[in-house]
Amino acid sequence: MPKQRMNWSAEPWNDSELLECAMIVPENGDTASFTFRAPSGAWFDYQPGQFVTLELPVKGGPIQRTYTISSSPSRPLSISITVKAQSTSEGTRWMLDHLKPGMKIKAYGPSGIFSFHRHKAAKYLFISAGSGITPMMSMTTWAWDSGEMPDITFVHAARRPSEIIFRERLEQFANRVPGLKLRFTVEEPDPFRSWPGYLGRLSQIMLGLMAPDYLEREVFCCGPEPFMQSVREMLVSLGYDMDRYHQESFGAPVKTEAEAPVIDDVAPVEGARAEITFATSGVTTRCEETDTVLAVAKRSGLNIPSGCNFGLCGTCKVKKTAGDVHMVHNGGISDEDIAAGYILACCSNPMGKIAVEV
Structure with a gap:
């Protein structure tokens, strides 16, 4: 019996052609990789890290969802996306429950600048x-x-x-x-x-x-x-x-x-003025945003017990009662303590005026 030859096209895929689901590979839990091919045999040209937009026929009408391509353009005969369902993932949930090999869906792209x-x-x-x-x-x-x-x-x-x-x-x-x-x-x-x-x-x-x-x-x-x-x-x-x-x-x-969104993270600025009130001691000290609460306390003659100075041991935890700090810790404080207003003095920078119970 003669072998059937694959009909691979010399043309790259464009999004006027529906994609056919060719294979589904379970990864773990509610995660799976879906591999698609172009029925015409067209190959896929994109940059590694880009994404495609899929039009999914969910109940209530089609929706569009974007998914990063997890395969590589160095393997151009198909593309794969790997999806993980979250509690609110309507499109991804539909894919995991209903998308099967042989089904065809509309796709747009590839697109994106992350490569x-x-x-x-x-x-x-x-x-x-x-x-x-x-x-x-x-x-x-x-x-x-x-x-x-x-x-x-x-x-x-x-x-x-x-x-x-x-x-x-x-x-x-x-x-x-x-x-x-x-x-x-x-x-x-x-x-x-x-x-x-x-x-x-x-x-x-x-x-x-x-x-x-x-x-x-x-x-x-x-x-x-x-x-x-x-x-x-x-x-x-x-x-x-x-x-x-x-x-x-x-x-x-x-x-x-x-x-691309503008990343506007709040961070201490060299030379920006700040002020810390050590409420229990009745001391108010001017400083810079790049100073840590622990360093300012020591300069002011106050003692905050400390250990690692890396935000790891948690020894310098104090209660903040007013203002905002920029804190980058290494696991020495829990999310619950942060929500309750606690900070680690060794890795907290005052952003303007703050007050702490010291």
Whole structure:
């Protein structure tokens, strides 16, 4: 019996042609990778890290949702997206429950500016959390397929080891090339399974251990906005050149440079004036925003017990009763304490006038 030949076109895919779901691969939990091909045999041309927009026929009428392409353009005969359903994920939930091989859907794109092809560098630092790993997987696969694996430190945060998407595939890459270094951190280990990696939320100290030469690397970050904000705060406090920082929100990917949101994080400004009132002691001291509450207290002759001076041990926790501070800690204070108004004096900078119970 003669073999059937695949009908591959010499033309790249354009979004006038419906995509056919060819394969579905369960990843973990409510996460799966969907592979699509063009029925005409057209191939796919895009930059690693870009996204496509799918029109999904959900109950109540079609909706459009954007998904980062998790495959690489170095493998152009198909594209894959990897989706994780959240409690409010109407489109993703429909895909996991109803999309099957052979079904065709409308797609638009590819689009987006989040790609290391647009920022050439000798060293890269990829930082992701949850399904924010998808554009990093696309870029890493491209690097592997190029035959010239660049220097990539790949940092990823997940709730548990079993929830690290693409873990086995990334480890296969890293086992064969010296240029890819994987650094995983999880909030908690899986039951009855040992975990030799990092444990806890990503912090300044952890990042310094994972990538000691972070100042030399071009940074790409993707994940929930609170995660990306914490990464930005870490890098700023560590003296990183933020012109070399690039991010993509998996909730709202950006198509063009003009649409890119302006990152306007509040951070201490050199020379900006501030004032701290130590309410219990009745002392008010003028300072600068770049001063820490602990340093100002010591200059004022006041004692706040302290230990590590890195926001790790929690010894210098005090109650803030007025004003705002900029605090970048390393796990020495809980979210509950922060919500209750507590700060760590060693890593808190006054933003204007504040008052603390000291």
